[in-house]
Amino acid sequence: MIVGERKTFEQIWNSVKNLKSVLVLGCGTCVAVCQAGGEKEVGLLASELRMKAQLEKNPIKIGEFTIERQCDKEFFESIKEKS
C-alpha cells in the first residue's frame, strides 16, 4: 500500500504542454483510495488538460484510462487491448 498525492496542475501542464499526445493513466487501488489518481481523478485531470489546451490553442491530444493496479504487470494488458 502506498500513499499518493497529485502534483499541482501547473507542474503537470508544464511537463506535457510540448508533447503531441498524452495518456492520463490512473490506478484503481492505492492512489484511488487517496483520491489522487483513481478513475475520477483521471477524468478530472484529463478534462482540465483538454480545457487548458483549448485555451492556449495547443493541439495536444489527451487520452484517459484506468487500470486495476499499477504494481502488477498483468494489469497493463488491458491498455494493450484498448489500443
Place this chain on the structure above:
Amino acid sequence: MVDNYEPVVVAYCCHYCAYTAADLAGSMRLEYAPNIRIVKIMCTGKVDTLLLLRAIEDGADAVYVAGCEEGSCHFLEGNYRAKAKVAQAKAMLKEIGIEPERVAMYNISASNSVLFAKAANEMTEIARKVGA
C-alpha cells in the same frame, strides 16, 4: 465577442426542490432567460465535479447546481455534497485560467419560483459578461 452572442447555461436541478420551483415558475408565467438548459436529477448529491467540468468543456458558458435549501435536502445531505463539488470545480477552473464564476450553487425551495427565475437570469448575465 459577436453582438448576437447568446450564452448556453446548464442547470442541474433537483427533482424535489429546484425542478419543482422551475415548474411553478412556468405555471406563474414568470419570465426568465431562455439560455438555460435544465437537467433534472433526483438530488444534487448526484452531481460530480466531473459533470461540471465536462459541461464547460463541451461548450456550456456557465453551469449551476440548484438544490434544496440547506437543512431541507430530501436525501439529508446531498446539497452539502453538491456545495463541496461546486467549490472544487471553481478551484479547478481557476487553476487552468477559466473564470470560476462560471460555476455556481443555488439553494431554492420548491415554492420559490421567483428565486429560480432570478438564478437563471443571474447566471445568464454572468455568462454573458465573461464571454464565450
